[in-house]
Amino acid sequence: MRGTITATGILLAVVAGYALSCAIRPYRDCWCCDGRGHHRSKRKSKLSRPCRWCRASGKRLRVGRRLWNRARRLHRDAGVAR
Amino acid sequence: MTVIPFDEYDEERHVIEADQVGGPADAPDRRATFADVVSRTDSRRPIVPAVLRNQEGRRALARWSVGYGGHTALYHLTRTPKYAAKVALYAPRGAARAVGSVTWWAVGGRENFHLRQEAANKNDPHTWQQLDKRRERSSAARWWVVGAALVALVLLLAAVELAGMPPVGWYCVAVALVLVAARHGRPVDKPIVDRTVTKAPFTKLTAEQVRAAIVAMSIGVKEPGQLTFPPPGVHADGPGWLARFNLPGAIVATTVLEKRDNLAAALRLPVDQVWPEVGPDHPGQVDLWVGRYPASKMGQPRWALTSPTARTSFFEPQPFGTDARQRPIYITLFESNVLIGGQPGSGKSYAARDLADIALLDPTVEMKIAEFKGTGDFLDMAPLCSTYACGVDDEALSTGRDVLTWALAECERRGQRIKRARERGDAPLGKVTPELAAKPGSGLHPVFILLDEVHELFLAYPDAAEAAERVAKRGRALGIFLALATQIADRDSVPPNITRCVTVRWCLSVGGQVENDMILGTGAYKRGLSATVYRPRVDAGWGVVTGIEKPGSVRSFFPSDKENAAIIARAAQLRGKVVGEDVERVEARDMLADARAVLQPGESGLPWAVLAERLAAGWPEMYAGITPDMVRESLARYGVDSQDVKVGRRNIKGARRASLDAAQQRREIEAE
Numbered sequence: 001m002r003g004t005i006t007a008t009g010i011l012l013a014v015v016a017g018y019a020l021s022c023a024i025r026p027y028r029d030c031w032c033c034d035g036r037g038h039h040r041s042k043r044k045s046k047l048s049r050p051c052r053w054c055r056a057s058g059k060r061l062r063v064g065r066r067l068w069n070r071a072r073r074l075h076r077d078a079g080v081a082r
Numbered sequence: 083m084t085v086i087p088f089d090e091y092d093e094e095r096h097v098i099e100a101d102q103v104g105g106p107a108d109a110p111d112r113r114a115t116f117a118d119v120v121s122r123t124d125s126r127r128p129i130v131p132a133v134l135r136n137q138e139g140r141r142a143l144a145r146w147s148v149g150y151g152g153h154t155a156l157y158h159l160t161r162t163p164k165y166a167a168k169v170a171l172y173a174p175r176g177a178a179r180a181v182g183s184v185t186w187w188a189v190g191g192r193e194n195f196h197l198r199q200e201a202a203n204k205n206d207p208h209t210w211q212q213l214d215k216r217r218e219r220s221s222a223a224r225w226w227v228v229g230a231a232l233v234a235l236v237l238l239l240a241a242v243e244l245a246g247m248p249p250v251g252w253y254c255v256a257v258a259l260v261l262v263a264a265r266h267g268r269p270v271d272k273p274i275v276d277r278t279v280t281k282a283p284f285t286k287l288t289a290e291q292v293r294a295a296i297v298a299m300s301i302g303v304k305e306p307g308q309l310t311f312p313p314p315g316v317h318a319d320g321p322g323w324l325a326r327f328n329l330p331g332a333i334v335a336t337t338v339l340e341k342r343d344n345l346a347a348a349l350r351l352p353v354d355q356v357w358p359e360v361g362p363d364h365p366g367q368v369d370l371w372v373g374r375y376p377a378s379k380m381g382q383p384r385w386a387l388t389s390p391t392a393r394t395s396f397f398e399p400q401p402f403g404t405d406a407r408q409r410p411i412y413i414t415l416f417e418s419n420v421l422i423g424g425q426p427g428s429g430k431s432y433a434a435r436d437l438a439d440i441a442l443l444d445p446t447v448e449m450k451i452a453e454f455k456g457t458g459d460f461l462d463m464a465p466l467c468s469t470y471a472c473g474v475d476d477e478a479l480s481t482g483r484d485v486l487t488w489a490l491a492e493c494e495r496r497g498q499r500i501k502r503a504r505e506r507g508d509a510p511l512g513k514v515t516p517e518l519a520a521k522p523g524s525g526l527h528p529v530f531i532l533l534d535e536v537h538e539l540f541l542a543y544p545d546a547a548e549a550a551e552r553v554a555k556r557g558r559a560l561g562i563f564l565a566l567a568t569q570i571a572d573r574d575s576v577p578p579n580i581t582r583c584v585t586v587r588w589c590l591s592v593g594g595q596v597e598n599d600m601i602l603g604t605g606a607y608k609r610g611l612s613a614t615v616y617r618p619r620v621d622a623g624w625g626v627v628t629g630i631e632k633p634g635s636v637r638s639f640f641p642s643d644k645e646n647a648a649i650i651a652r653a654a655q656l657r658g659k660v661v662g663e664d665v666e667r668v669e670a671r672d673m674l675a676d677a678r679a680v681l682q683p684g685e686s687g688l689p690w691a692v693l694a695e696r697l698a699a700g701w702p703e704m705y706a707g708i709t710p711d712m713v714r715e716s717l718a719r720y721g722v723d724s725q726d727v728k729v730g731r732r733n734i735k736g737a738r739r740a741s742l743d744a745a746q747q748r749r750e751i752e753a754e
Binding site: 024066069 | 198203205214
């Protein structure tokens with residue numbers, strides 16, 4: 001019982017923390033290029049190429065924020081006549 | 083003057099000097115000179131507030147403060163557990179908020195927050211990064227500030243601890259911090275401490291309301307903007323608001339006063355909440371006072387005479403009632419007489435009682451009270467009165483008449499005393515002075531005569547009415563105060579001459595305009611002095627008073643039974659013994675028999691003047707100061723006509739022997 005409560009508490013805290021980070025720091029470093037925005041070429045002579053995942057920005061929106069934005073857009077557009 | 087050059091001089095020539103046309107009619111403004119400044123009569127505001135200037139005010143303030151403070155303290159004390167629970171709930175929240183807001187400031191959370199959110203909403207990472215960099219730059223130094231503040235705080239606490247702060251001090255600091263945190267953590271609309279008083283809702287007067295109401299009254303004001311409000315505008319004045327405004331053009335304030343009902347209707351307020359008056363500056367200025375509550379619901383301030391140290395003076399203004407603004411209204415008993423009129427239930431007896439209380443608390447005043455209602459309204463004052471009569475029986479009525487007869491004779495005696503005093507230089511104005519009145523044995527002590535339901539007396543003894551009139555006229559300067567209270571003041575019950583001689587008229591609730599004007603004088607109703615708005619019983623004590631400094635509505639004080647008893651006890655203590663002596667009860671004389679007795683054998687009749695003289699000479703205790711007219715009217719009741727009587731060669735109006743005998747015979751027949 002105690003364990004369950006603790007687990008639920010921890011879960012809730014984690015969710016709340018994630019939601020907070022989605023709200024005030026919506027971007028995190030791109031997983032693909034580690035926030036650099038470009039990939040270094042294997043061969044040293046060649047120039048680096050931009051990261052395709054983050055479109056060379058080095059930042060990617062968190063998944064939570066992405067879902068949130070999608071939901072908001074759906075909600076906002078729901079009443080608009082086509 | 084026009085100068086004509088010599089060469090243009092001509093006999094035929096007329097020079098017409100043009101009148102000066104145009105130009106300013108008003109004197110030009112000029113700078114104030116020293117003389118202007120020093121001759122200014124601006125009233126300076128008092129440095130010490132009025133309430134602190136007298137003992138009574140200071141006491142009242144102290145009493146109020148103690149009462150209010152005590153109530154507040156006890157109220158909060160009983161709710162301490164509730165407050166503690168609230169503090170326990172709100173303090174952590176407040177602490178968290180404080181930490182949160184400091185952190186938020188330190189990280190620059192508010193800097194371009196919405197722009198960053200917008201960028202995130204649109205998934206525009208480049209813009210977001212630029213904005214975030216800017217945020218970082220502008221808040222770069224803030225953590226250092228926070229850190230420095232924390233270090234300073236720690237150092238301060240350490241210093242205080244080293245300086246030797248007792249543990250109690252730390253507890254206090256902790257409690258204060260917790261309280262501040264709770265204050266910071268409570269919702270804005272939920273105070274931690276409860277309210278100690280519930281304030282009643284009230285009406286506030288605005289210039290807009292006044293303007294709309296005056297326009298709606300259609301007294302000639304067309305546009306709301308035509309009304310002007312001289313400074314300080316609509317402002318709080320006592321328990322209400324005073325709007326002083328100027329009516330446009332030649333509209334006078336009395337037009338507003340006459341239509342008080344309409345004004346109240348336009349303001350959507352009860353009539354007794356709306357009190358228009360003529361303003362102080364010019365006849366077109368209105369002082370509209372609107373109470374926070376209707377006057378009938380406002381209660382009344384304490385009467386100064388109920389104070390355990392109260393002592394009045396016959397010669398100084400004393401409060402006898404309050405006006406709508408709860409300000410006391412004063413009357414000086416010396417040199418005035420009072421007529422109180424009003425329908426049953428209007429509070430006449432209480433109004434008369436207020437005056438009697440004033441007189442009672444001056445230990446030099448002799449009291450003579452006669453009330454012809456028979457219910458003993460003034461019974462508690464009887465032991466302090468030199469003469470007291472109560473009832474509608476012959477005995478009471480004749481006592482009432484004796485009082486007036488005595489007063490008349492007293493006027494005679496006092497007139498001579500005053501004359502002697504004046505010759506000595508003690509009475510420079512030919513009036514009783516406070517010094518003379520207070521001198522024992524001067525025979526000039528003030529006399530207070532109150533006749534309640536006086537119409538009974540005047541109907542029974544018409545000569546009493548004349549006596550009353552003469553007492554009212556002569557007694558004023560001689561320290562004899564006459565108060566008459568009556569239900570009806572019409573021609574038959576109270577002769578108009580009395581009404582005219584009385585200086586102060588107090589009209590309580592009456593039925594209509596006619597009764598109102600009978601008491602207050604013709605035209606009073608038209609001038610806006612109308613007591614018809616008051617309802618009997620409900621508005622008991624309210625009335626219109628004329629003859630005082632400012633005629634208007636006055637509500638008599640209404641001391642409780644306990645306060646009444648206290649006043650009487652205090653008066654008894656001040657006086658020690660009854661002031662003055664009872665009037666000599668004159669046995670009622672039969673004027674017809676007396677008139678026949680003074681007729682010498684051989685005289686066929688006597689002129690009224692001679693008859694009056696002989697009556698006065700024969701029985702001075704009864705007929706002193708009787709006039710020929712009084713004799714004529716008294717005998718007319720027996721059916722003695724006013725006929726020509728031959729004196730020498732002339733015919734003078736008088737009573738004939740035949741007529742007197744006939745009247746006697748008629749009476750004997752009627753008696754059988």
